[in-house]
Amino acid sequence: MSTESEGRMMLEQFITDIGAPYKMMSDNTKMEKSRAWKDILRKYNISIHTTEPYHPNQNYAERKIQEVKKISNRILDHTNAPDTMWPFAHC
Numbered sequence: 001m002s003t004e005s006e007g008r009m010m011l012e013q014f015i016t017d018i019g020a021p022y023k024m025m026s027d028n029t030k031m032e033k034s035r036a037w038k039d040i041l042r043k044y045n046i047s048i049h050t051t052e053p054y055h056p057n058q059n060y061a062e063r064k065i066q067e068v069k070k071i072s073n074r075i076l077d078h079t080n081a082p083d084t085m086w087p088f089a090h091c
Contacts, residue, residue, distance in 0.1 A: 007031040011040055020044040025059055027051050 004036070008031075024041065026032045041048055041054045051058040074087035075081075 004029075004031045008034070008036045008040065011037065015040075020046055023049060025048045025049055025061070027059065028053075059070065060067055 016035075022047050024038065026048050031037060032048075057063075068090060072086055075088060075089045
């Protein structure tokens with residue numbers, strides 16, 4: 001996604017490829033407040049939960065991403081691999 005305006009199309013593509021989630025977490029961005037975005041959520045009966053500003057602990061993905069980074073850094077350190085190899089440590 002190169003611009004935020006493509007968000008609606010990407011949501012539709014995600015639902016087509018993967019399927020509609022039951023619930024979506026939102027950080028209340030401008031794109032996620034738009035009428036088109038809400039129409040898609042209503043169309044597929046997706047409930048939305050909005051996190052509060054400056055409370056990253058409410059978004060479960062934040063903690064998971066932190067764990068993935070920690071493990072990949074540990075792999076790179078253990079194998080003495082250069083930092084440029086970090087994408088391969090996630091596989």
